[in-house]
Amino acid sequence: MNSDVLYGLINAMNWMNLLAAFLSVSAGVLVGALPGLSAAMGVALLIPVTFGMPADTALIALAGVYCGAIYGGSISAILLHTPGTSSAAATAIDGYQMTLKGQAGKALGTATIASFIGGILSTIALYVLSPPLASLALRFGPAEYFWLSIFGLTIIAGVSSKSILKGLLSGAIGLAVSTIGMDPVLGVPRFTFGVRYLLDGVPFTSALIGLFSMSQVLVMAESKLKVKEKAHEMTDRVMLSMAEIKRILPTCLRSTVIGTVTGILPGAGGTIAAYMGYNEARRFSKNKEEFGHGSIEGIAGAEAANNAVTGGSLIPTLTLGIPGNSVTAILLGGLIIQGMRSGPELFTSHARITYTFFAGFMVVNVFMLLVGLFAGKYFAKVASVYDGILIPIIFGLSVIGSYSIYNRLFDVWVMLIFGIVGYFIKKFDLNAAAIVLALILGPIGEAGLRRALILSRGSYEIFFRSTVSLVLIGMSLLSLFSPLLMEWLSRSRASKPKESS
Amino acid sequence: MRKAFIWVLMIFMVISLAACGSNQEPAAGSAGETGESEGSALDGYPSKPVEVIVAYAAGGGTDVGARLLLSEAEKILGQPMVVLNIEGAGGEIGFTELAKADPDGYTIGFINLPTFVSLPMDRETQYAVEDVRPIVNHVFDPGVLVVRGDSPWETFEQFVDYVKENPGTVAISNNGAGASNHIGAAHLEYEAGIEVIHAPFDGTTNMLAALRGSHVDATVAKISEVADLVNAGELRLLASYTARRIEEFPEVPTLGEFGYEILFGSARALVAPAGVPDEIIDHLADVFHQAIVSDEHMAKAREANLPIMYMGPDELRYYMVNEAIYLEEIKPLIGM
Numbered sequence: 001m002n003s004d005v006l007y008g009l010i011n012a013m014n015w016m017n018l019l020a021a022f023l024s025v026s027a028g029v030l031v032g033a034l035p036g037l038s039a040a041m042g043v044a045l046l047i048p049v050t051f052g053m054p055a056d057t058a059l060i061a062l063a064g065v066y067c068g069a070i071y072g073g074s075i076s077a078i079l080l081h082t083p084g085t086s087s088a089a090a091t092a093i094d095g096y097q098m099t100l101k102g103q104a105g106k107a108l109g110t111a112t113i114a115s116f117i118g119g120i121l122s123t124i125a126l127y128v129l130s131p132p133l134a135s136l137a138l139r140f141g142p143a144e145y146f147w148l149s150i151f152g153l154t155i156i157a158g159v160s161s162k163s164i165l166k167g168l169l170s171g172a173i174g175l176a177v178s179t180i181g182m183d184p185v186l187g188v189p190r191f192t193f194g195v196r197y198l199l200d201g202v203p204f205t206s207a208l209i210g211l212f213s214m215s216q217v218l219v220m221a222e223s224k225l226k227v228k229e230k231a232h233e234m235t236d237r238v239m240l241s242m243a244e245i246k247r248i249l250p251t252c253l254r255s256t257v258i259g260t261v262t263g264i265l266p267g268a269g270g271t272i273a274a275y276m277g278y279n280e281a282r283r284f285s286k287n288k289e290e291f292g293h294g295s296i297e298g299i300a301g302a303e304a305a306n307n308a309v310t311g312g313s314l315i316p317t318l319t320l321g322i323p324g325n326s327v328t329a330i331l332l333g334g335l336i337i338q339g340m341r342s343g344p345e346l347f348t349s350h351a352r353i354t355y356t357f358f359a360g361f362m363v364v365n366v367f368m369l370l371v372g373l374f375a376g377k378y379f380a381k382v383a384s385v386y387d388g389i390l391i392p393i394i395f396g397l398s399v400i401g402s403y404s405i406y407n408r409l410f411d412v413w414v415m416l417i418f419g420i421v422g423y424f425i426k427k428f429d430l431n432a433a434a435i436v437l438a439l440i441l442g443p444i445g446e447a448g449l450r451r452a453l454i455l456s457r458g459s460y461e462i463f464f465r466s467t468v469s470l471v472l473i474g475m476s477l478l479s480l481f482s483p484l485l486m487e488w489l490s491r492s493r494a495s496k497p498k499e500s501s
Numbered sequence: 502m503r504k505a506f507i508w509v510l511m512i513f514m515v516i517s518l519a520a521c522g523s524n525q526e527p528a529a530g531s532a533g534e535t536g537e538s539e540g541s542a543l544d545g546y547p548s549k550p551v552e553v554i555v556a557y558a559a560g561g562g563t564d565v566g567a568r569l570l571l572s573e574a575e576k577i578l579g580q581p582m583v584v585l586n587i588e589g590a591g592g593e594i595g596f597t598e599l600a601k602a603d604p605d606g607y608t609i610g611f612i613n614l615p616t617f618v619s620l621p622m623d624r625e626t627q628y629a630v631e632d633v634r635p636i637v638n639h640v641f642d643p644g645v646l647v648v649r650g651d652s653p654w655e656t657f658e659q660f661v662d663y664v665k666e667n668p669g670t671v672a673i674s675n676n677g678a679g680a681s682n683h684i685g686a687a688h689l690e691y692e693a694g695i696e697v698i699h700a701p702f703d704g705t706t707n708m709l710a711a712l713r714g715s716h717v718d719a720t721v722a723k724i725s726e727v728a729d730l731v732n733a734g735e736l737r738l739l740a741s742y743t744a745r746r747i748e749e750f751p752e753v754p755t756l757g758e759f760g761y762e763i764l765f766g767s768a769r770a771l772v773a774p775a776g777v778p779d780e781i782i783d784h785l786a787d788v789f790h791q792a793i794v795s796d797e798h799m800a801k802a803r804e805a806n807l808p809i810m811y812m813g814p815d816e817l818r819y820y821m822v823n824e825a826i827y828l829e830e831i832k833p834l835i836g837m
Binding site for chain 2: 137187199344407
């Protein structure tokens with residue numbers, strides 16, 4: 001086992017993997033810095049490119065774009081007050097205030113260093129927590145997978161903070177689409193209308209490219225092409241002093257824990273983690289009055305948390321095959337394309353590839369630090385690029401990407417249709433992440449339910465037999481009522497000070 | 502006028518093609534045996550890479566075996582053989598692409614038996630068994646009955662006795678409803694007069710994970726899928742679906758030894774679209790024969806736990822017809 005870890009460390013340093021890490025991080029930062037382009041979109045577009053690569057290089061490249069994009073979002077959040085990705089929204093609060101004060105460099109430096117700390121520490125969680133969780137995977141039978149998917153689906157209610165109704169509607173759309181394809185137990189085609197390409201369900205990656213990339217093209221094309229606000233000129237260096245690093249370190253560590261745990265939980269992603277990290281940073285800070293007016297602790301709190309999500313979110317994806325968010329959902333697709341399945345095999349027969357990937361994840365974070373410190377301000381210039389240039393590029397990449405997965409024109413049509421669907425999802429303020437989650441969890445839940453009932457000859461007792469099931473039921477109930485619980489908690493907390501005064 | 506021009510062009514093309522053919526060095530030792538002659542379909546074949554459709558995912562069992570053979574065969578063929586993984590619907594999507602491909606000898610593919618023959622019996626498929634013609638058989642992976650290493654059943658008799666006493670309580674996982682392992686398990690159930698629960702999972706990995714995690718009690722699998730786990734002591738073989746005992750596991754009895762004459766396994770063969778001319782089929786059969794019996798290939802196959810069984814075109818056709826007859830007979834009996 002240990003020799004595989006060591007092999008991974010050495011193999012990740014091989015020039016091809018280093019190059020893949022460097023290029024993908026740069027591409028990721030670019031995607032993240034461009035407002036409107038998300039991490040999910042970057043990873044979805046990269047998957048077809050990784051086909052020809054060896055499995056470890058391909059996975060490192062995907063992780064590079066993921067981490068780079070989550071970090072890159074902070075650049076435009078700080079310089080343009082427009083978060084490049086939604087998870088950088090909390091960074092914009094204090095980041096832009098610092099820019100207005102002429103401290104853009106310091107803000108960017110804080111974001112870079114905090115992102116690095118969050119990312120690299122979450123990798124340790126990946127190393128330590130994944131193998132035991134993977135061996136636990138064998139204890140997941142049909143009944144346990146059923147409850148796991150139910151748990152994932154309950155999260156949708158929590159994710160869709162704006163309107164639970166719209167979140168549930170999005171989930172229902174995803175579940176409906178997921179019924180297309182072969183019946184998992186009887187082997188009979190459902191809703192395929194004689195189209196043989198639909199026998200395995202709606203082509204997943206093409207659908208995601210449509211939902212996340214193509215829809216953005218439509219949205220951007222609709223709003224009038226306008227020259228974006230110019231990024232503020234940076235006057236100071238992208239660096240922090242030792243004293244400042246010391247000041248943000250406790251915040252970074254706290255946010256790393258928050259981010260990693262949030263990442264492990266299915267459904268909750270970088271955005272939630274960033275806000276939680278930001279709030280906790282304020283709660284513990286000695287300089288509370290700085291928050292909202294340009295606090296480096298605020299930036300660090302948000303950025304360490306959203307980058308810690310990257311490592312955390314890979315844990316359930318790799319071990320149980322349950323992706324926590326839409327980016328890891330796409331990553332899971334890349335894993336399957338490379339002939340690897342989530343579960344204990346990743347740490348036995350595929351151990352070398354897996355540990356190379358883990359080590360590559362660390363390398364990716366190091367490159368992210370270097371790229372951020374030395375080239376961060378150049379990416380800021382790109383963030384204000386004209387939409388007229390961006391639209392045809394994304395459009396082209398979407399078409400090529402969806403075509404090249406199976407070399408079929410059919411997948412391009414799927415991508416275009418889901419692009420239109422995604423456009424209306426944005427218009428009606430529905431939740432694309434909830435759709436994707438339901439698309440993945442639906443078949444797992446259905447197959448689990450039906451297989452369990454076959455094994456038990458129709459007795460429902462099987463669903464309450466194992467400890468794993470009971471734990472999952474408890475977690476589902478908790479997550480289902482968590483919005484109510486949170487509200488109650490915050491209300492009681494808000495009322496307490498009044499009582500004392 | 503235009504027609505005449507086209508004719509002239511065609512004559513030029515034929516002449517130039519013939520010239521190409523005679524310029525090309527025939528692949529070592531193949532020209533004489535296949536009876537190549539001027540103007541035959543073989544002239545100049547192959548002048549470009551040959552695409553080989555694999556109807557399953559890259560990195561899976563079928564894919565690994567295919568790439569292993571093709572890397573040897575392309576040396577003999579003199580042109581690259583490019584794998585196209587067209588996966589989906591239990592192989593149907595790839596099989597359909599193969600059946601509908603241009604019959605020019607530049608698209609061939611792997612099929613799995615009995616899956617290729619059984620799919621059109623189970624549902625309306627977009628290919629028919631007659632849409633392809635056999636080239637060679639490469640692998641024959643015999644079926645086995647397997648339980649966990651810590652299972653109370655040490656022998657096949659103990660297993661059958663237990664199931665007879667407790668009908669309908671023992672669950673056997675398979676790799677999909679109506680898939681090969683399901684047929685194997687159901688056939689045993691019928692012959693032995695026992696009653697088990699058939700649990701369909703998606704694919705061999707999940708079918709075995711269910712056994713290893715104690716969610717089912719036994720599995721019908723292919724020997725190559727479980728050999729490593731058996732050698733590691735995690736799983737135990739109870740019986741094999743073969744005529745003779747499996748070479749690598751001589752202590753494992755065959756079902757025939759208990760009076761159940763069930764032969765079952767999965768074969769992987771190369772086929773071409775039905776319209777491909779005889780000369781090309783013969784040439785390819787010869788190339789693959791040489792590749793299969795080569796020492797390099799056999800050594801690599803041993804390393805990969807791949808049980809090789811060569812069959813020529815006629816033998817393979819006979820095998821496919823027999824599989825169809827067997828399935829037609831057995832399916833109604835086992836209630837499928």
